[in-house]
Structures are given as structure tokens and as C-alpha cells.
Amino acid sequence: MRKIIIALVVLVAVFIGGSYYFSGLVSERYEAFESLNSKNLSIKSEQTRGIFSTKNKSEITIKKEMFSDILGLSEEENDFEDITFEIDSTTSNSLFSAISGLETTGSVKLVSHKDIAKNLFGGDEIATFKTIVSGKNTTTNIKTNELNFVLNDSDEDVKANLKPVKITVKLNENQDLTYADYSVESATFHGKDKDGTEAEFAIENYFESLEYNNPLKIGAINDFKSYIKSAIKDMDIKDVVELKKLKIAIKDAQDDTKIDLGDIKIYSLSKNVDENLSIAMKLDINDIYLLSKGEEIKLNKFNYDLVAQNIPAKIYDFFLDAYSGKDISEQALIEIAMLVVSNNPVVKIEDISFYKDDKLFRLNADLGVSGFDGKNIFALPQKAFLSGSVKFDKSFLDEIKVDKDAAKKLLDSGVVIEDGENFISNFKFDPNLMDVIMNDKVRLSELESHVLGVNQNADDAYMGANYLYTLVSDLSAFYTSQGKFDEKITNMTNLPLLEISHNKFALITSGMSCFEISTIDDVNSTEIIVEVGADKHEEFCQEMYKDSEVSKLLEKPLKLR
Numbered sequence: 001m002r003k004i005i006i007a008l009v010v011l012v013a014v015f016i017g018g019s020y021y022f023s024g025l026v027s028e029r030y031e032a033f034e035s036l037n038s039k040n041l042s043i044k045s046e047q048t049r050g051i052f053s054t055k056n057k058s059e060i061t062i063k064k065e066m067f068s069d070i071l072g073l074s075e076e077e078n079d080f081e082d083i084t085f086e087i088d089s090t091t092s093n094s095l096f097s098a099i100s101g102l103e104t105t106g107s108v109k110l111v112s113h114k115d116i117a118k119n120l121f122g123g124d125e126i127a128t129f130k131t132i133v134s135g136k137n138t139t140t141n142i143k144t145n146e147l148n149f150v151l152n153d154s155d156e157d158v159k160a161n162l163k164p165v166k167i168t169v170k171l172n173e174n175q176d177l178t179y180a181d182y183s184v185e186s187a188t189f190h191g192k193d194k195d196g197t198e199a200e201f202a203i204e205n206y207f208e209s210l211e212y213n214n215p216l217k218i219g220a221i222n223d224f225k226s227y228i229k230s231a232i233k234d235m236d237i238k239d240v241v242e243l244k245k246l247k248i249a250i251k252d253a254q255d256d257t258k259i260d261l262g263d264i265k266i267y268s269l270s271k272n273v274d275e276n277l278s279i280a281m282k283l284d285i286n287d288i289y290l291l292s293k294g295e296e297i298k299l300n301k302f303n304y305d306l307v308a309q310n311i312p313a314k315i316y317d318f319f320l321d322a323y324s325g326k327d328i329s330e331q332a333l334i335e336i337a338m339l340v341v342s343n344n345p346v347v348k349i350e351d352i353s354f355y356k357d358d359k360l361f362r363l364n365a366d367l368g369v370s371g372f373d374g375k376n377i378f379a380l381p382q383k384a385f386l387s388g389s390v391k392f393d394k395s396f397l398d399e400i401k402v403d404k405d406a407a408k409k410l411l412d413s414g415v416v417i418e419d420g421e422n423f424i425s426n427f428k429f430d431p432n433l434m435d436v437i438m439n440d441k442v443r444l445s446e447l448e449s450h451v452l453g454v455n456q457n458a459d460d461a462y463m464g465a466n467y468l469y470t471l472v473s474d475l476s477a478f479y480t481s482q483g484k485f486d487e488k489i490t491n492m493t494n495l496p497l498l499e500i501s502h503n504k505f506a507l508i509t510s511g512m513s514c515f516e517i518s519t520i521d522d523v524n525s526t527e528i529i530v531e532v533g534a535d536k537h538e539e540f541c542q543e544m545y546k547d548s549e550v551s552k553l554l555e556k557p558l559k560l561r
Contacts (some may be wrong), residue, residue, distance in 0.1 A: 040066035056106070058087040084112035089129075103131035108142075114432050123146045136173035141166070158191040176215035183207040197252040205244035212237055232272060232316050241266040262287035276343065277311040288354070298356065305350035310368075312343045342374030349388065359393035360422065381498075381508075386429035386436065391422050414441035434498060436510040443511065464509035464540070465547045469528065471495050471507055471517060472558060475528050479560055486520045486527075506533050514541035520557075527557035 042061040049052055060131055067073060067080040087108025088396035104289045108127040110117040117124045122145070131140040147162040163185040170179040189201040213236040213515065214496055243264040263286035271278045283304035290297040318336045321328065346368035353362040365388025397407050410416050415438050416423040427438050436444040474493035486492050489505050497505040506513035513533035520527045530553040535541050 029231055030536045039063070040069060052092070054091045056087075056089045056091060058089075059111075060085045060087065061112075062411040082112060083110070085109065086111045089131075093441070104133075105129070117448070120147050120149055122148075137178075138171040138175070140169045140171075142169070143167075149175050154194065156191060156193045158189075160187075160189045171218070172215055174215070174217075176212075178212050178218050179210065179216045181207065181209035187534060195252070198250070200247070200249040202247040203243060203245065205242075206239045207243075208239070210237060211238050228316070228320060232313055233275075235313075237270045239266070239268045239270070247513045256291065258291040260287070260289040261285050272313050275313045276309070277313050277315075279308045279311065282307050282536070297432060299354045300356075302354040304352050306352075307348040307350065309346045309348075310343050311345055312339050336394040338374055341369050341372060341380060344369045344372055344383075346370075356393075356396075356399075359395055361390075361392045361396060363390045364388050365427075381434055382431045384429065384431065387427065388425060389426045391419070391424045393422055397423075415447065434508045434513075464514065465544045466507050467495055468515055468544075468550060468553065472528055472530070472553065473495075475517075475519065476558075476560060479521075479526065485521050489517065489519065509544075510540055512538055512540055514538070514544055526560040528560070529557045530554055 015390060042063060042064050043058060044054065045058040047056050061082050061084045062326050064078055064080040065083050068075070068078045086109045087106055088109070091102065092102040106129055107125050108129065110121075110126050111125045114124045117126060120126075124167050125145060127142055129140055129142045131138060132378045142165075144162075144165045144167075146164050147160070149158065149160040151158040165182055165184045167182040168180065169177065172178050184206050185204070187201075187203050187206070190199070192198045214234040216231055216234070241264070244262070246259075246261040246264060248257075248259040263284075265284045266281070267277065267283075268281040281304070283302070285302040286300060286443075287297040288297070288302055315336060318328070318332070322331075346366070349363065349365045349367075351362065351364055353360065355361075365386065365387050367384075367386040367388075369380065370385060371382050372380055394407075397410075401408075411418065411423075416425045416441060418424075425438050427436050427444075428440075438444060438447075471493055474495070475485070475489065478492040487503070489503065490497050490499075495507065497517075498508055499505055500516060504516060504518040507515040507517060512535040514535055516531045518531075520529065520531045532545070532554065533541065536545075545554065
């Protein structure tokens with residue numbers, strides 16, 4: 001008996017000691033939690049430790065300054081208020097926590113805006129949660145309360161419902177995010193304004209998971225932009241989205257538009273390596289229904305498979321500035337465009353395809369820039385590449401109102417090639433011709449005039465002639481200001497020129513070389529010489545040659561001295 005009593009005392013001592021040990025672990029975690037205090041976030045916590053459980057109460061205030069930080073608002077523009085939440089939780093301290101994990105359950109209340117919480121969630125409690133700390137990892141499951149929103153006044157009538165959202169968050173030993181997912185059974189919105197315009201939105205069975213191969217560091221967010229940049233720097237994320245149904249409908253006096261999508265799956269990988277982003281995305285939609293202005297389109301088995309590489313991570317700075325409301329100048333747009341192309345980006349469209357009444361459409365393509373140093377924008381066309389193919393059922397020509405004669409011309413010209421019940425067209429960009437060549441036969445710029453029998457618009461020819469006038473004016477102005485020509489014509493104008501030989505260039509208009517330009521500057525004379533280009537027999541070029549001023553330039557050089 002004595003041994004049994006001693007054994008029972010030891011067991012009780014270990015049980016109670018173990019409880020306090022796990023309670024101590026909870027204290028450490030809450031101290032770490034409070035360390036997240038910053039200029040944007042205020043956290044206050046208090047605990048009541050017991051033998052078998054610890055009561056925790058935390059007050060978290062998201063300060064109005066955070067909205068200024070995120071949205072780029074000045075102090076005067078920021079009319080937000082601080083938002084305060086209260087978290088009540090109970091943590092089990094029992095010895096069994098060593099086996100099953102340290103478990104905390106609790107609720108989240110919105111205490112700063114109780115009237116809003118009551119209207120939306122039926123009370124100040126907005127969510128419940130359970131956290132399990134097992135070993136060095138933490139898993140938290142959160143479930144929001146159902147949300148209902150109703151607005152009924154003279155201007156609009158709005159009803160919205162969001163079923164409970166379930167969220168899972170996983171943290172590693174450093175309290176960095178390694179995994180998150182969230183799901184919702186359904187969300188609906190219906191609105192009608194005083195003009196009678198109705199809008200409806202609904203989703204069913206939405207699920208998304210995010211897996212961080214490089215854990216996302218969670219710390220004090222003193223500067224929202226810096227925090228985002230840090231997250232982008234370590235980006236290595238697998239994102240999976242599944243959605244049973246998505247419905248959008250808009251109805252007014254002019255139109256009744258509906259979009260119904262069924263069985264949607266999105267898979268993406270985003271990775272940052274040496275400040276270059278690589279993004280892979282796959283999209284599958286089993287059913288698509290579109291209705292607009294009485295026209296119905298039904299598609300199925302829509303697939304989208306794309307890979308983008310060498311995208312500069314700094315592009316996010318531009319988007320962050322735009323998102324925060326900062327005015328983006330034209331110069332800034334040019335700079336971001338140059339940053340992207342100078343990085344020699346590559347986009348691979350592995351597959352864009354769908355079926356309409358069991359009839360196939362499929363496109364694949366590779367496009368991008370290779371070997372561009374970013375120094376001379378006019379060298380970019382020589383460094384750009386594009387190639388791919390498109391395959392589609394013959395009946396699609398009827399869908400886009402191409403008559404039988406035009407379809408025959410497409411086939412006879414070689415723009416398309418027959419493949420059973422389908423047409424195929426392979427295409428490739430030729431930097432020397434500055435044009436896309438289809439099936440190694442037809443230029444894209446010739447499609448209208450030579451295949452469909454449509455003449456180039458006279459306005460295009462007029463604009464082409466203006467390019468020539470501008471070029472001659474640029475060269476004349478440069479010589480007048482500098483007293484000499486530059487060694488390269490491309491340093492004296494911003495117009496698109498293609499180098500033929502030393503100091504001789506082709507002026508490219510509508511993808512054609514209608515003019516060749518060179519300069520002479522010696523002891524005898526200074527001249528700008530304009531000659532007909534390689535595409536001189538094309539109807540588009542012939543149209544420009546009819547211009548009287550163009551004819552004068554072609555007849556004899558323009559003498560500057």
C-alpha cells in the first residue's frame with residue numbers, strides 16, 4: 001500500500017509540475033506575441049495561470065496609421081479609426097499536452113465597433129479558433145461567424161451573405177508562416193440601385209491553399225512597403241485554388257449580362273531567384289457560360305498553362321506605388337517598361353485551349369526578349385522573339401463571320417493549313433522584316449490587302465509619309481544644332497529604323513520597309529538621301545510614293561549645304 005501511495009504522489013507531482021511547465025511555455029509565447037508591438041499595432045496581454053489551464057486575454061489595436069501606410073494617405077486624408085479586437089482564450093496545461101500538443105481555444109471579438117459587429121455578425125464575437133503547439137510547430141484553425149449585410153434606402157438595396165470562413169495557419173519554430181488555407185461554403189451578393197441596375201455575385205465551395213517553401217517572416221510591421229518587399233525577396237510560394245461555381249450577373253435597361261463558371265482549378269508557383277521572378281500558372285475551367293446582349297457562348301474544358309521568367313522583382317515597387325494612390329508619371333511608366341525588357345523576359349504559353357460543342361481551339365506560343373542590354377530602345381525589335389501555332393475547328397470561321405470566299409483565300413494563300421476538321425497556322429516574328437510570318441508564306445501586315453482583298457487605309461499611308469517628314473526634319477535639326485551628323489542615324493531620331501549597312505537604315509512603317517535613308521557630309525556637300533525600300537512594290541508603299549512631297553525627296557537628295 002505504501003508503495004502505491006508513494007507512486008500516486010509522484011504521479012500527481014509530475015502531473016501538476018508538467019501543467020505548470022506547459023503554462024510556462026504559454027507565457028513565453030505571449031511575451032513573443034507582445035513583441036510585435038509597433039507604430040501600426042498595439043498589443044496588450046494578461047494571463048491567469050492555473051493548475052490545469054491558463055486564461056489569456058489580449059487586446060489588439062490596429063492603429064489608423066496602418067491605413068495611411070498601406071493606402072499612401074496623408075494625415076489629413078486619413079479618416080479611418082483605430083480598430084480594436086479582444087481575444088479570450090484558454091490553454092490546457094495538462095501533462096497530456098506533451099502527447100497531443102499544447103492546445104488553446106478561444107474567441108475573437110470586435111470591441112471598438114460593436115454596432116458594426118452586431119449588424120454584420122449578430123454580436124461582437126466574430127470568430128473562434130483553436131491552436132495546437134506540437135513540438136516546434138504551431139497550427140491554428142480559425143472559423144468566422146456567418147456574415148449578413150443588409151442596406152435598404154432610397155438609393156440602393158443591397159443584401160450580402162458570407163457563410164463561415166475556415167482558415168488554417170501553420171507556423172514554424174521561429175513563428176514564420178509555412179502554410180495557410182481558407183475556404184468558404186458560399187458567398188452571395190445582390191444589389192439594386194435607384195436606376196434599376198441589378199448586380200449579382202455568388203461563389204460556392206471556394207478553397208485556396210498557400211504553401212511557403214521559404215517561410216514568410218512575421219514580425220513588427222512598421223513599414224508596409226518594406227514588409228511586402230521583404231516577402232517578395234524570399235518568395236517561393238505554391239498556390240492552389242479550387243472553386244465549384246462562380247456566377248456574375250448585371251442587368252440594366254440596355255443589357256443582361258451573365259457569367260457562369262463551373263469546376264475551376266488554379267495552380268501557380270511563384271519564385272524569386274536573384275531578384276528575378278519566375279511564375280508558372282495553370283487554370284482549368286470545366287464549364288463557361290456567357291450571355292451578353294442576347295448572344296450566348298458556351299465553352300467547356302478551358303485550359304490555360306503559362307510560364308513567365310526573368311520578370312524583375314522591382315516591378316512590385318511600381319505596383320505598390322500605384323496601389324497606394326501615388327501618381328505615376330509617363331516617365332515612370334517608360335522606366336518600368338525599360339526595366340522589364342532589359343531583363344530579357346520570357347513568356348511561354350504552353351497551352352490556351354477550349355472546346356465549343358466539342359470543337360477545339362488551341363494556342364501555344366513563346367515570346368520575349370533575348371540579348372537586349374537596355375541601352376538603345378530602337379535595337380529592341382532585333383532582340384524580340386515570337387513563335388507559336390494556333391489550331392482551331394473550321395467552323396470557328398463561321399463564328400467570327402468570315403464568308404466562304406474569304407475562308408478560301410485564307411487557305412489558298414497559306415495563312416492556314418488544313419488538318420482534318422481543323423485549320424493550323426504557325427507563326428514567327430522576323431526581326432529583319434519587322435513582321436510576323438505565317439506558315440513561312442504570308443506576312444501579317446499583308447493579311448488584309450493580299451488575303452481578304454481589303455486595301456490599306458489611306459490614313460495609314462498618310463501617317464507613313466509623315467514618319468518620313470519627321471525623320472528628315474530630325475536629321476536636319478540635328479545637323480543645324482551640332483554642325484555635323486552623328487555616326488549613326490539612330491542617335492539623331494526616335495523613329496523605328498532598321499540598320500542595312502554602315503550609315504544606311506530602313507524606315508519601318510506598318511511592318512514594311514518603304515524607304516531607305518542615308519547621309520553624306522564631306523567637303524563637297526551635306527545631303528540627306530531618301531531611296532525606295534525593300535518593300536517598294538507593296539501597295540502600301542506605292543500609296544505613299546504618290547505623295548508630292550515624298551516624290552520630291554525620292555527624286556533628289558535634300559541638300560543642307
